[in-house]
Structures are given as C-alpha cells and as structure tokens.
Amino acid sequence: xxxxxxxxxxxxxxxxxxxxxxxxxxxxxxxxxxxxxxxxxxxxxxxxxxxxxxxxxxxxxxxxxxxxxxxxxxxxxxxxxxxxxxxxxxxxxxxxxxxxxxxxxxxxxxxxxxxxxxxxxxxxxxxxxxxxxxxxxxxxxxxxxxxxxxxxxxxxxxxxxxxx
Numbered sequence: 001x002x003x004x005x006x007x008x009x010x011x012x013x014x015x016x017x018x019x020x021x022x023x024x025x026x027x028x029x030x031x032x033x034x035x036x037x038x039x040x041x042x043x044x045x046x047x048x049x050x051x052x053x054x055x056x057x058x059x060x061x062x063x064x065x066x067x068x069x070x071x072x073x074x075x076x077x078x079x080x081x082x083x084x085x086x087x088x089x090x091x092x093x094x095x096x097x098x099x100x101x102x103x104x105x106x107x108x109x110x111x112x113x114x115x116x117x118x119x120x121x122x123x124x125x126x127x128x129x130x131x132x133x134x135x136x137x138x139x140x141x142x143x144x145x146x147x148x149x150x151x152x153x154x155x156x157x158x159x160x161x162x163x164x
Contacts, residue, residue, distance in 0.1 A: 002093040004051035004063070004101070011036050012052060016059040022080035027117065030147065031078040035062065038077070048074055049101050053081065053094045060085040063094050065102055065112065074102055076114040076157075095134055099159050112159050113139060115152040131155050135162060 013019045013032040020028055038050045046067075053061035064077035076098070081091045102109050114136060116127055132155075139156035 001056065002090050002097065003054050004049075004094065004097045005054050005059075007035070007039060007050040007052060007062075007064075008042060009039060011039070012050075012059075012062060016052065018059060018082045019062050019080075021082050021084075022061065024121075031062070031080070034078055038064070038066065048077065049098070049105075050077060051098070051101075053090065055085065055090065060090060061094060063098055065098055068113075071106060072109045073111050073113060074106070074109065076112050079114065091130070092134055095157075096162075099157075099162055102159060110158070110160055111139075112157045112162075114155050114157075115143065116155055117148065117150045118142060118153055119150050128153075 011032070012035055013028075020032070022028065023031055035050060038047050041047045048064060048066040050064040051062070052059045053063055061079075061081040063079040065074040066077050068075050076095075079091070079095065079098070081094070099112065102112065114131060116131055116136075118128075134157065136155035136157045138153055140154045142151040142153055144151050
C-alpha cells in the first residue's frame with residue numbers, strides 16, 4: 001500500500017538516501033535544494049505539501065505541491081519514485097494521493113502544473129512520456145531558468161477530471 005508521509009523538518013534526502021537515486025545527479029541536486037527550501041519555509045506559512053512516498057513504511061519516493069501563480073492552480077513538487085520501485089503504478093497512486101490532498105485543502109482547485117526538463121537524453125524522453133501517461137498535457141511555452149541549461153515544458157493535469 002502506498003501512502004504519503006508529511007515532511008516537516010530536516011533534509012529528507014539526507015534522512016532517506018534512496019531519494020538521491022530518483023533523478024540524474026544534475027536534477028537530484030535541484031530537487032534536494034528545493035526540498036530543503038520548502039522545509040525552511042514551513043514555519044513561515046502554508047507551503048502546500050511536501051511528502052515522502054512510502055510502501056509498507058519504507059520510503060520509496062518524494063512528492064508534493066506548492067503555490068506559484070495561483071492557489072487554485074498549484075504546481076507539482078519534484079514527484080519521483082526510486083528506480084527499484086518503478087513500473088508498479090506507485091507514481092500514479094502517489095499522484096492520486098497528492099490530488100486528494102489538494103482537493104481537501106483547496107476544493108476549488110482546477111489544475112496541477114509540472115515543469116518537465118527538455119533534455120536530449122533518454123531521461124528527458126522518458127520523463128515526457130511518464131507525465132503524458134499520467135494525464136499531463138503541454139501547457140504554455142517552454143520556460144528557461146538561470147539554474148538550468150535546459151528549457152522546461154510546463155505540463156498540466158486537469159484535476160477536476162483526474163480519477164482518484
């Protein structure tokens with residue numbers, strides 16, 4: 001059984017090294033920094049949610065959501081499953097649980113956006129297909145950031161229609 005466990009303190013990547021296996025190193029560093037920044041923001045107010053993904057009380061991934069431009073259109077927070085646990089539907093189930101958390105917290109929420117790196121690697125091609133299989137569709141123009149050599153494609157999930 002897959003469950004979400006809230007992260008409220010510490011560095012989840014340090015506490016659970018399996019999280020460092022989820023992404024290629026260049027993205028894993030960004031994910032870890034983002035998680036640490038989220039934990040630091042908890043005392044300042046509502047960060048959305050940051051969760052460990054667990055299977056039988058073993059940490060197998062990390063996920064969550066945060067607010068960017070609009071509270072009714074949150075963003076998915078570095079959603080990933082450890083390689084040894086992939087291919088079992090755990091990512092979809094964890095996403096369903098995140099959507100349930102969003103709907104409980106923000107009943108009028110409409111969509112969930114993720115930024116997908118547009119790398120010319122097997123990882124880049126695979127991650128595009130993964131989010132498409134979960135129901136995300138391209139949403140807007142490619143975005144660039146000073147912290148990344150790659151453009152990022154916003155993709156959006158219609159959570160009003162997403163089956164939970």
